[in-house]
Amino acid sequence: MxxxxxxxxxxxxxxxxxxxxxxxxxxxxxxxxxxxxxxxxxxxxxxxxxxxxxxxxxxxxxxxxxxxxxxxxxxxxxxxxxxxxxxxxxxxxxxxxxxxxxxxxxxxxxxxxxxxxxxxxxxxxxxxxxxxxxxxxxxxxxxxxxxxxxxxxxxxxxxxxxxxxxxHGADLEVPDTEPVRPEAPPVAVPPHALDLADVVGQQEARACLEVAAAGGHHLLMVGPPGTGKTMLASRLPGLLPDLADAQAVEVTAIHSIAGTFDPGDGLVRRPPFEDPHHTATAASVIGGGSGVPRPGAASRAHRGILFLDEAPEFATSVLQTLRQPLEHGELVLHRAHGAARYPARFQLVLAANPCPCGKAVGKGLDCTCRPEQRRRYFGRLSGPLLDRVDLQVELQPSRATDECGDATHVVAARVAAARAAQAERFAGLPWRTCAEAPASWLRDRLGADRAMRALLDGAVDRGTLSLRGADRVLRVAWTIADLDGRDAPNAGDIGSAIAMRTLGHA
Missing domain, CATH: 3.30.230.10 (Ribosomal Protein S5; domain 2)
Known part of the structure; x- marks a missing residue:
């Protein structure tokens, strides 16, 4: 024995x-x-x-x-x-x-x-x-x-x-055998290679995209087909800075488990970009499988972007499962033999048409949808989910005379400066961006200006904002201040943040 x-x-x-x-x-x-x-x-x-x-x-x-x-x-x-x-x-x-x-x-x-x-x-x-x-x-x-x-x-x-x-000391002949190579992940055009200068017009949407990149905020874009929603979303990763060492190891570990990591490129240094199709199941988006569950698109998008194009077309069960990671930054997948935890601190970007036919622009004279169809269509994006989305913007069709805005490298430089200001502000603390910081911590540092608090309190009292929405507006206001090079937001930043949250149909 x-x-x-x-x-x-x-x-x-x-x-x-x-x-x-x-x-x-x-x-x-x-x-x-x-x-x-x-x-x-x-x-x-x-x-x-x-x-x-x-x-x-x-x-x-x-x-x-x-x-x-x-x-x-x-x-x-x-x-x-x-x-x-x-x-x-x-x-x-x-x-x-x-x-x-x-x-x-x-x-x-x-x-x-x-x-x-x-x-x-x-x-x-x-x-x-x-x-x-x-x-x-x-x-x-x-x-x-x-x-x-x-x-x-x-x-x-x-x-x-x-x-x-x-x-280990065994006496046997070792054959000369070619090693088995790992299966290469699919090759795709990296999102950070796309240029924001390709987008014509859409100044409000570009401003929201810049704020989203600077503070790590979630974004909803509503507009008819062809207005640039997908183009803007696919260019968001190029505005984000490289991942820090600890973040790169964490992201690489997730992609290693998921089988989407190419070790020849070293650690994953760029923020990932995941854009599942609207027919994706809940298991493919949040993770699942028999036995120990595998990471889904939400975890593979950790420290990057999860883009849901045609968001109202996603199954309600898929959209509702995103509420937990939006709040806590991780997914806990329970199975009979235990639970698996995967980090999922991503930026959620939603794109939606205003109605099923997509023509409800302005007065919507060309729209063929009945009012109940419009309500039912956009109602698939539930209130609790949209309440967690910081920025909501409505896109109008661009005109041939509209000019292109700044290129990706110009906007990315402004984003990097804002991120550096946030890193200095949050040095020694467990969060790195305004979107991660507790609202109570940010509120305590507003200073003695009561006008800013009055703006938020008034919006809550009128029902324009929920308490969670007010907290998210406050985070956006701090990001706007960082982009403008100020140490703290002013009343104008609060007003801009409220406007950026209430531009959409939601």
Missing amino acids: VLGRTLAVALVGLTGHVVDVEAHLAPALPAFTLVGLPDAALAESRDRVRAAVTSTGLAWPNRRITVNLSPATLPKSGSGFDLAIAVAALAGAEVVPPERVQDVVHLGELGLDGRLRPVRGVLPAVAAAVAAGRPRLVVPAGNVAEARLVPGAEVRGARTLAEVLSW
Whole structure:
């Protein structure tokens, strides 16, 4: 009776847990049992591991093998445990010295031919192992670039199971095999490459877009087709500054789990841009799946933009699920075996037509929609959702004589200056933009000018603003002051913020 041990990492959301992989070999009828709350993909590793070992040229131990993944109460999913299970079983069979593998973290999926295949989520898994004091790791060759992004990690990349066993002291021939490369994410035109100078006219919408970029505010644009709503939204990422180091690691970890990360480009430094189609399900937008849920578009847009074009066409269930991340900046996905938490602090940008036919402009003389159709159409954007949107602007058709405004790099410079002012103001505090700051903190720093408070209180008393809306107006006013280079907002900034919130149909 021999026991082999090694280590792996289980991911629940973005949180990694170091797992002890124990293989117990007993002199009994041959069997292979896997325990410790494995999901279906992990349970199938028994067949992959057995085939990979025999393809390597080794005899499979003719014993009763029980593999335990400890802690046994933690749900475990995916094929990334294959390598650790194989190494633990062969250590128990004394193919490799057990003491040489017990402190090494092994990550990777095994092919039936013994090759190591890349897996998702290597970056957060390696970060969790290093944080737990387990810096020595073996990963598939296709994941080496991603794993080495974590400071302090001692990473070795392997192409085959035979190569790993040889490193650990096994006496066997290592074949010369091409490594399995990770699947490349789809190539798309980066949103920050688009220029704001392409948008003709729409000065009010451009002003709202600049304020949204400077303060991290949510934005609703209402207007007929062809007025530039999608063009403006797709150019918003180009106005945003690069992500800070901590933010870049967090965003990269999410995209690593989602399988949309290209390690050849290093950490994700640009704010992401997600624009799901209006037929997207709630699971694809907020995350889901059987077992441990995967991140959806809302989490992939963390520290970036989530753009919902034709927003009233989205299912009501999808729109309502966005209320939690808009308030708390994270998504908690509950399943039978536990809950997964994914950060989701994104800027929500909504674009909508004024009515189903899209022609309700001005007096709406060309509109063919009945009044109840208009109400029903725009009513799909619920009051509680719109109350969380800071800026609401109505776009009118542009004219051929309208001029183009400033280019992206000019507006981005103003946004960067406003963000720098906010970083200085919030130094040492847990928030970085006006949209994240508590309204009570901002209200205490308004000064002795009662006129500003009177503007907000009057709007609340008239029913123009809710209390939540007043707080959001206050945040926007501080952003406007930052763009104008002032230390604090004045009454004019409060009035502008109220106007920017009440321009739309909502």
